[in-house]
Amino acid sequence: MPDMQNEIYGHCTVCGLRLSERLTYRGRNYCRRHLETFSDDVDPLWQTSLFILGLLLAVIVALAIAGQFFGAEVTGAPRIILGVAISVLPALLWLFFLTRLAALREVELSPLLPTMFVLAALIAAAIARPLLFEIIDLDGWLAQATASSRLSANILLGGSIHAFLLYAMVRYTVWQTPSFEHRADGVLYGLVTSWGYAATYNTLFVFDYGGVSLVNGSYRILTQTFAFLVTGLVLGYFLGRNRFEDMPFYFMSAGVALAGFLNGFLFYAGTELNNIAVNLTSDGFSPWPGLLFNLAFLVLTFAAVYGLLRRHNKLTKLHLESISA
Ligand SMILES: [Zn+2]
Numbered sequence: 649m650p651d652m653q654n655e656i657y658g659h660c661t662v663c664g665l666r667l668s669e670r671l672t673y674r675g676r677n678y679c680r681r682h683l684e685t686f687s688d689d690v691d692p693l694w695q696t697s698l699f700i701l702g703l704l705l706a707v708i709v710a711l712a713i714a715g716q717f718f719g720a721e722v723t724g725a726p727r728i729i730l731g732v733a734i735s736v737l738p739a740l741l742w743l744f745f746l747t748r749l750a751a752l753r754e755v756e757l758s759p760l761l762p763t764m765f766v767l768a769a770l771i772a773a774a775i776a777r778p779l780l781f782e783i784i785d786l787d788g789w790l791a792q793a794t795a796s797s798r799l800s801a802n803i804l805l806g807g808s809i810h811a812f813l814l815y816a817m818v819r820y821t822v823w824q825t826p827s828f829e830h831r832a833d834g835v836l837y838g839l840v841t842s843w844g845y846a847a848t849y850n851t852l853f854v855f856d857y858g859g860v861s862l863v864n865g866s867y868r869i870l871t872q873t874f875a876f877l878v879t880g881l882v883l884g885y886f887l888g889r890n891r892f893e894d895m896p897f898y899f900m901s902a903g904v905a906l907a908g909f910l911n912g913f914l915f916y917a918g919t920e921l922n923n924i925a926v927n928l929t930s931d932g933f934s935p936w937p938g939l940l941f942n943l944a945f946l947v948l949t950f951a952a953v954y955g956l957l958r959r960h961n962k963l964t965k966l967h968l969e970s971i972s973a
Contacts, residue, residue, distance in 0.1 A: 661892065662686060663826045673964065675894030682829060686892050687964035690832040692749040692757070694954055697839065700742045701947070704870065707734075708939070715863035727859020734866045735850035738873065739765070739843035758827040761840050768817055768844030776813055776845070777852055780806060799916045807912025808905075810845070810876070815883050815904045817841050823887060832957055834888020835881060842880025846873045867935040868919070874942040875914035878949045882907040885953045889960065910949075918942045 657667035660679035671683045678686070722730060743765055750757045780786045786805055790798050818837045822828050828837065850869045860866050886903025889895060918938040926932035 662829050673893060673968070676892060683968065686830055687961040687968075688830055688832075689958065689961060690755065690757070690830055690836060692746055692753060692755055693832060693836050693839070696742060696746040696749055697950065699745060700738060701950070703741070704738060705943075707738075708867070708870065708943075711863055711866055718862060722859075722862050725859075727861070727865075728854060729859075730862065730866060731854030731857075731860035731869060732851055734860070734869045735854060735873075736847045739847040742843055743840065758822070758833065758836070760822055760827050761836070764817070764822065764837060764840050765844035767821070768814070768841035769848040771813055771817060772845040772848035773852065776809060776849065779809060795920065798920070799913070801912075802916040803909050803912030805912075806915055807879075807910070808908035810911050811879055811883065811904050811908035814838070814841050814845060814876075814879060815887070815907070818883070818887055819900075823891060828891055831888040831892055831961060834886070834891065835884035835953060835957070838880035838882075838884025838887065839877065842876045846876035849876070864933075864935040867939045871918035871939050871942045872915065874939075874946045875911055875918060878914060878942075878946050879907045879911040881946075881949050881953045882910060885956065888957065910945075914942050914945060917945075 657670050658677040659666055660682055661676040662682040663679060665679045667677055667679060669680075671678045671680060673683060673686075743761065747757065747761070749755075784805055786801065789801050789805070793801060818834075818841060822837055828834075830836075850872055853872070854860055854865075854869070857865070860869060883903060886900055886907075890900050890903075918941070921937035921941055922933055922935060924932055924934050924937065
């Protein structure tokens with residue numbers, strides 16, 4: 649009676665296969681293959697991300713040195729080229745090296761990564777930007793607001809909208825497909841969409857300002873990129889967990905709220921910290937504090953998400969060994 653069996657054992661959470669035996673993990677059904685593999689790590693993801701982080705550190709130092717030689721100001725077309733390069737190249741290099749490293753190690757990555765990258769880039773231009781700058785006029789708001797209202801506006805308007813769009817992009821496309829087959833794939837999709845989204849968002853920012861200055865402008869772009877990557881890491885963690893086990897009903901909403909809060913907070917900190925007190929009576933500007941703060945926050949978030957996922961994966965493997973033994 650095959651029909652009755654289907655009723656009893658259900659379908660695999662990952663691939664949707666009809667199950668002929670009962671295999672579950674925390675309220676979800678799995679086929680044998682996916683029960684054993686969903687807790688596998690995706691090593692090239694972490695290695696490539698660390699490599700690109702190191703590369704960005706080198707770029708930060710190189711820009712500071714170049715600023716000493718050429719003066720802070722570049723003019724004309726190089727301003728635009730510099731801004732677009734800082735906005736787009738790190739994202740493309742991340743995707744390129746990730747794909748290459750996975751091919752070398754014979755790790756199978758989702759073929760949808762480039763598609764998600766492009767989708768995120770389009771959504772940043774077609775939805776996030778008109779919504780934030782034409783309908784809500786976030787910049788006009790921020791220009792007149794006090795520091796505490798700027799913090800709330802960054803979190804409640806900017807951060808929440810960015811986080812929700814990035815979440816929805818993954819949740820309503822790949823999240824429920826067989827292409828989302830590991831816990832770590834949450835971070836994979838969270839990061840690929842954040843990179844694509846940040847690349848467009850920052851490129852449009854560059855065009856708004858007619859390019860960027862060598863140090864201050866390019867550091868501003870990197871500061872914003874770091875805020876988006878933190879958002880992607882946090883969303884990725886929550887999406888990755890929620891995909892493979894039953895979590896409390898508020899779990900995912902809490903994740904989106906946290907990601908939105910951090911995005912807005914880092915956008916705020918990334919600019920406000922740069923207004924430094926020079927002495928008791930006058931204020932100055934330094935491009936460093938915001939950049940270093942957001943960079944440090946990104947490194948900590950990366951370490952935390954990596955550590956948590958490794959721990960969950962290890963516990964899952966131990967649990968599966970204990971029930972099969
Ligand atoms: Zn399966």
